Amino acid sequence: MLQVILFNITNGLIIGAFYVLMALGLSLILNLSNVINFAHGNFLALGGYFAFVLTPYIGFWGALVVSPLLSAVLGIIIERVMIRQVYNRDPVYSLLLTFGLGFIIQDVCRYIWGPNGLPLGVPDAMAAPLSSTLFFITWYRVFMVAVVIVAVAGLFAFLRFTKVGVRIRAGTLDLETVAALGVNVRMLRSFNFGLGCLLAGLSGVLAGGQIGLNPNMGDDLLMPSFIAIIVGGVGSLTGTLVGGLLIGVAAALTTVVWPSGSEAVIYIIMAVVLILRPRGLMGEEGMMA
Amino acid sequence: MSATTMGAVPRRPPIDPRWLKLAAIWLVLLTAPAWMSLVGGYTALASRVLILGLAAMSFNILLGFTGVMSFGHAAYFGLGAYGAGLTLKYLAASTPLAMLFGTLLGGVAGALFGLFIVRRRGVYFAMVTVAFGQIAFYIAYTWNDLTGGYDGLRGFVRAPLHLGVANIDIAGNGTLFYYFVLFVFGAAVALQGLLLASPMGRTFLAIRENERRARFLGIPIERHIWLSFTASCVFTALAGSLYALLNNFADPMALHYSLSGEIVIMTVMGGMRSFWGPLIGAAVFVVLQDYISSMTVNWMSFIGLIFVLVVLFFPRGLLGVFQRRENA
Numbered sequence: 001m002l003q004v005i006l007f008n009i010t011n012g013l014i015i016g017a018f019y020v021l022m023a024l025g026l027s028l029i030l031n032l033s034n035v036i037n038f039a040h041g042n043f044l045a046l047g048g049y050f051a052f053v054l055t056p057y058i059g060f061w062g063a064l065v066v067s068p069l070l071s072a073v074l075g076i077i078i079e080r081v082m083i084r085q086v087y088n089r090d091p092v093y094s095l096l097l098t099f100g101l102g103f104i105i106q107d108v109c110r111y112i113w114g115p116n117g118l119p120l121g122v123p124d125a126m127a128a129p130l131s132s133t134l135f136f137i138t139w140y141r142v143f144m145v146a147v148v149i150v151a152v153a154g155l156f157a158f159l160r161f162t163k164v165g166v167r168i169r170a171g172t173l174d175l176e177t178v179a180a181l182g183v184n185v186r187m188l189r190s191f192n193f194g195l196g197c198l199l200a201g202l203s204g205v206l207a208g209g210q211i212g213l214n215p216n217m218g219d220d221l222l223m224p225s226f227i228a229i230i231v232g233g234v235g236s237l238t239g240t241l242v243g244g245l246l247i248g249v250a251a252a253l254t255t256v257v258w259p260s261g262s263e264a265v266i267y268i269i270m271a272v273v274l275i276l277r278p279r280g281l282m283g284e285e286g287m288m289a
Numbered sequence: 290m291s292a293t294t295m296g297a298v299p300r301r302p303p304i305d306p307r308w309l310k311l312a313a314i315w316l317v318l319l320t321a322p323a324w325m326s327l328v329g330g331y332t333a334l335a336s337r338v339l340i341l342g343l344a345a346m347s348f349n350i351l352l353g354f355t356g357v358m359s360f361g362h363a364a365y366f367g368l369g370a371y372g373a374g375l376t377l378k379y380l381a382a383s384t385p386l387a388m389l390f391g392t393l394l395g396g397v398a399g400a401l402f403g404l405f406i407v408r409r410r411g412v413y414f415a416m417v418t419v420a421f422g423q424i425a426f427y428i429a430y431t432w433n434d435l436t437g438g439y440d441g442l443r444g445f446v447r448a449p450l451h452l453g454v455a456n457i458d459i460a461g462n463g464t465l466f467y468y469f470v471l472f473v474f475g476a477a478v479a480l481q482g483l484l485l486a487s488p489m490g491r492t493f494l495a496i497r498e499n500e501r502r503a504r505f506l507g508i509p510i511e512r513h514i515w516l517s518f519t520a521s522c523v524f525t526a527l528a529g530s531l532y533a534l535l536n537n538f539a540d541p542m543a544l545h546y547s548l549s550g551e552i553v554i555m556t557v558m559g560g561m562r563s564f565w566g567p568l569i570g571a572a573v574f575v576v577l578q579d580y581i582s583s584m585t586v587n588w589m590s591f592i593g594l595i596f597v598l599v600v601l602f603f604p605r606g607l608l609g610v611f612q613r614r615e616n617a
Contacts, residue, residue: 036412038550085601091412092358093600096557099550100596107589223546226420234413260431267424274405274417 007136008252014141014210016248017148020241021203022221023228024155025196027240030229031172032192033087035094039102040200040225041218045109047071047201048208048217052113052120060123064147064205071201072194079193084186109215120208144206151202152241155195159237168192172235224248227270233283242281314565318471322464332463333535334579338572339467339474340531345555345567346478347524352553353561354485355517356497360415361422362552365522367544368395368425369529371436374539377445384448384459388473388530395526396519398425403518407511419546426544442539470531477524482564484520493517525552550596558599560606569607 022040029037037043050067051060058066078101086093126140159165167188171178179185200218207217224247232243247269251262273280321335348362372394373387380386406417429436436442450457450469459466484490492513495503504510533539542548551574559570577595582588599606 030412034412036416082597082601089604090358091415092352092553092557092561093604095358095360095412095415096550096554096596097600100554100593100600103589103593103596107587107593111587111590223420223423226416230417230420234416263427263431267420267427270420271405278405278408 003136005256006134008256009249010137010141011255012249012252013145015252016245017145018203018207018221019224019228019248020152020244021148021199022218023225023232023240023244024152024237025199026225027229027232027234027237028168028199029193029196031235031237032168032175033083033094033189034091035083035087035098036091036226037193037196038095038098038222039105040098040196041216041220041222042102042105042109043071043075043197043200044204044207044218044221045213045215046074046105047204048120048213049109049113049118049204050201051205051208052118052213055121060121060209064202067205068198068201071204072198075197075200076190076194079190083193084189087189106215113213113215115215118213120205120213122209126209140209144210147202147206151199155199156237164188164191168195224251224266227266229280230270231273231280233280235284236280236282239280239282246281310565314568318474322467330576330579332467334576336463336467336470336535337532337579338568338575339470340528340535341552341555341575342568342571343474343477343531344525344528345552345559345571346481346564347521347528348552349556349561349564349567350481350485350493350524351517351521352556353563353566354490354497355493355514356500357514357517358411358415358553359418359518359521360549360553361418361420361546362521362525363544363546363548364422364425365395365399365525366529366532366548366552367429367539367541368398369526369531370533370539370543371429371442372526373530373533374442374445375435377448377533378442382448384450384534387447387534388527391530391533392523392527395529396523399522399526400515400519403515403522407514407518419549422544422546422549426541426546429541429544436539436541439541441541442533443537445533446537447534466535470535473527473531477527481524485564489513489516554596554599558595558603558606560608563606563608566606566608573607 022044025043026037026040029035029040047067047070050070051063054063054066082097082101083094086097122140126143127138129135130137130139130142159169167178167183168191171183171185171188171192175185178188203221204218211217225244228244228247229240230243231247232239232241247266250265250269254265255262318339322332325332325335344362344366348359351357351359369391372391374391376383376387376390380390402421405421406414409417430438432438447460447466449460457465457469459469485493492503492508495506495508496510496513500510529543532543555570555574556567557570558574559568560566574595578588578592581591585591
């Protein structure tokens with residue numbers, strides 16, 4: 001029984017970690033550009049497939065670094081060519097645009113790599129379990145959580161201590177003033193979009209090593225990521241972090257007692273938060289309202 | 290729907306062009322079963338256009354006429370479908386009853402959910418609606434015993450209509466069913482037209498045009514957005530119940546947010562500032578989708594491309610191109 005609970009808690013942490021990575025990327029883009037990136041799950045899949053292509057040449061470790069960067073570059077290109085066109089329009093257009101892009105990316109992945117699952121090889125040492133009593137936890141699971149922690153800490157440090165990071169945070173609060181102070185907002189938004197896609201791509205590589213690759217692998221993460229943002233409060237990255245962890249762990253703990261209810265509890269949390277605290281746990285009053 | 294604006298005094302044509310437009314639309318709709326097969330279509334496709342057109346026009350009460358964007362309307366469409374299917378399967382073999390319960394299920398769900406979200410705006414409103422919409426998808430997907438889960442709800446058929454004097458066999462005859470759908474469609478859009486022309490509908494427009502000014506005028510904004518949302522959900526659920534009757538099947542994908550996206554693109558593609566625009570958008574989208582998915586397995590790319598092209602090149606929609614003077 002203890003093992004079952006431990007298993008589910010580690011599972012919950014891992015799932016929560018993915019929610020957090022996805023949701024932070026979405027949240028970055030939403031906060032600065034007011035765009036909900038419906039294609040975010042597809043950038044995740046792309047990250048995984050890039051790693052699949054690169055692993056034979058540069059190994060898993062190389063792919064872990066390079067594929068998220070490739071996702072980011074692709075994200076920046078797409079932002080420059082298309083998404084930029086709709087910033088000043090009714091938000092319905094950015095939704096429809098990223099929605100359509102998601103369809104296209106998913107279908108292109110299916111066309112190139114086929115509709116069936118593909119394995120992404122991880123180094124043998126990481127596929128081994130921690131010990132004979134903890135046979136259900138592989139080193140890879142520990143590694144995933146560690147990478148996510150490093151990535152999230154890195155993101156927050158970046159936003160806090162670098163000039164660009166501070167500008168992104170300032171732009172979230174008041175983009176017009178930031179522009180008036182001479183910051184190139186177009187560049188900032190491009191970079192920020194790329195940063196979001198980088199996080200998605202990183203999730204894709206990590207997830208691919210655990211569950212393999214398929215063209216719609218990001219879809220299941222998209223809705224919980226929305227909910228993580230809603231629960232945490234729109235406009236607050238810390239809130240997104242808390243929201244993602246909260247629903248991830250809650251879902252995992254529910255699995256112990258009510259296996260099919262893990263997704264239900266996510267929706268229940270969202271409903272409760274919206275009733276008791278409509279702006280979200282850490283959302284600013286009046287943000288986006 | 291054209292409001293005469295100050296300054297521009299239109300010369301008056303012998304016949305009001307609005308009546309001509311209306312006559313043309315109804316002529317096309319009434320004769321559709323006769324010519325659909327000549328242009329490579331089929332009657333069920335025409336019914337699908339009408340049903341999704343009704344869904345898009347209902348959605349447009351909210352998007353186009355109140356200026357609030359929901360991205361979760363598939364939930365109410367699907368609830369309408371499941372409500373109708375469950376009624377036929379477990380309660381009674383009555384088509385009107387199925388439509389009533391389907392519409393009620395979706396409408397009540399929309400009215401309740403609307404209470405949560407009327408204070409949200411813009412992308413946040415869209416995000417909350419899409420997340421809430423997925424609850425319905427999740428329930429249908431998980432509650433296997435009742436809804437059939439992933440495979441969808443099967444095992445029901447639409448029942449013939451008993452009108453006292455005559456029975457109308459909409460169950461066996463696709464063309465008769467088309468006219469039944471057209472009748473319901475006509476009644477629903479007539480109600481929508483009356484709603485939008487009423488003082489309440491004018492208030493919706495005021496909110497769309499300038500929410501702050503409307504608030505200063507003492508209009509209860511939240512209540513009106515809720516009313517608009519609820520009305521929109523009720524009509525969408527009605528469309529959903531017709532969809533279940535058309536297919537004799539309720540599909541969890543009818544609840545999925547992809548369909549919400551499709552309803553939005555139909556509306557925008559047709560022209561969200563126009564009353565009939567969403568119907569035109571639905572006709573183009575449904576026919577294209579039917580054609581593309583029969584031609585290639587990579588239909589998703591083409592559908593995605595439609596989204597991208599409409600957003601980048603036809604943001605005002607196909608009708609909007611001709612209507613620049615309105616709300617320019």
